[in-house]
Amino acid sequence: MAQYDWISGSEFQTLIRTRLEQRLAEAKIEGYPHSTAEALANIAKANQPELEERHKRSLAAVRSMNDALNSLDTIVRTAITSAQAGKRTAVTIDDMTASIQAHFCNVWPFCK
Numbered sequence: 001m002a003q004y005d006w007i008s009g010s011e012f013q014t015l016i017r018t019r020l021e022q023r024l025a026e027a028k029i030e031g032y033p034h035s036t037a038e039a040l041a042n043i044a045k046a047n048q049p050e051l052e053e054r055h056k057r058s059l060a061a062v063r064s065m066n067d068a069l070n071s072l073d074t075i076v077r078t079a080i081t082s083a084q085a086g087k088r089t090a091v092t093i094d095d096m097t098a099s100i101q102a103h104f105c106n107v108w109p110f111c112k
Contacts, residue, residue: 003055003062007048012065013041019069023076024091029083031090039096040075044068075099 006012017037024032055062076091078099083091 002052004048004051006065007041007044007051007068012044012068013037015065015069016040016072019072020076023073024080027080027084029080029089029091033091033093033096036091036093036096039093040072043100071103074103078102 020032020037020040024030075096076099079091079095082095082098083089
């Protein structure tokens with residue numbers, strides 16, 4: 001069994017969407033592109049083969065779904081800060097993309 005099969009599972013995508021909505025609600029952000037959760041899940045899925053390979057070569061410790069959700073929190077917090085700085089009540093795809101880029105490869109498994 002591969003170490004990161006959970007990345008491709010529907011449970012992970014559901015958790016991404018749930019966590020995203022929770023963090024935005026906590027910050028009183030009223031809107032976001034509904035494709036965001038799917039886009040983040042797709043980034044993680046695209047990275048899955050490399051993560052499996054790195055694990056096989058013992059280049060990286062196995063990380064958990066909790067680690068991924070903590071990274072999601074980092075991405076969302078930064079995107080929220082961007083929206084609030086722009087005096088907006090919605091997070092945009094550009095906010096999310098800039099957040100991922102700002103935390104490049106510190107937000108595992110959402111490196112892009």
